[in-house]
Amino acid sequence: MPRGTLEVILVSAKGLDDSDFLSSIDPYVILTYRAQEHKSTVKEGAGSNPEWNEIFLFTVSDSASELNLKIMDKDKFSKDDFLGEAIISIDAVVEEGSIPETVYNVVKDEEYRGEIKVALSFTPEPERYDDQGYNAEESYGGWTESNRDI
Numbered sequence: 001m002p003r004g005t006l007e008v009i010l011v012s013a014k015g016l017d018d019s020d021f022l023s024s025i026d027p028y029v030i031l032t033y034r035a036q037e038h039k040s041t042v043k044e045g046a047g048s049n050p051e052w053n054e055i056f057l058f059t060v061s062d063s064a065s066e067l068n069l070k071i072m073d074k075d076k077f078s079k080d081d082f083l084g085e086a087i088i089s090i091d092a093v094v095e096e097g098s099i100p101e102t103v104y105n106v107v108k109d110e111e112y113r114g115e116i117k118v119a120l121s122f123t124p125e126p127e128r129y130d131d132q133g134y135n136a137e138e139s140y141g142g143w144t145e146s147n148r149d150i
Helices: 091-096
Strands: 004-014 027-033 036-039 051-060 066-073 081-089 098-108 111-124
Touching (some): 004 027, 004 098, 036 051, 081 111
Antiparallel strands (some): 004 051, 004 111, 027 066, 066 081, 098 111
């Protein structure tokens, strides 16, 4: 997989499980790609149809091909509630360059729990070359020709 930057536009969610007893849920999203993690703002009182319109950037540098979106409900006096997650393959965006706003299913315990809408784009790093014109990323070691006369 090429190196580059993955841009994730977190647009909105719809139909989330609004399980708070006396008030609406306060949803936020934890976005994870490998060891990189970002957290959206908490949409207090937004209920089951929050809108974020936030942008997050991830560095892509290896073969990991999934972006995980974990939807949570912020609670003041207890542990935050897990509402569901969407796992998105980034293979298509790396190949195409961008994917417009798309709706993905939110799942919890293998059951549909709503939808989340995101747009994705990928910007590859320009290839770097050394002084001899070789791709600096593709260094395999081994034998190299000497410029020294014997």
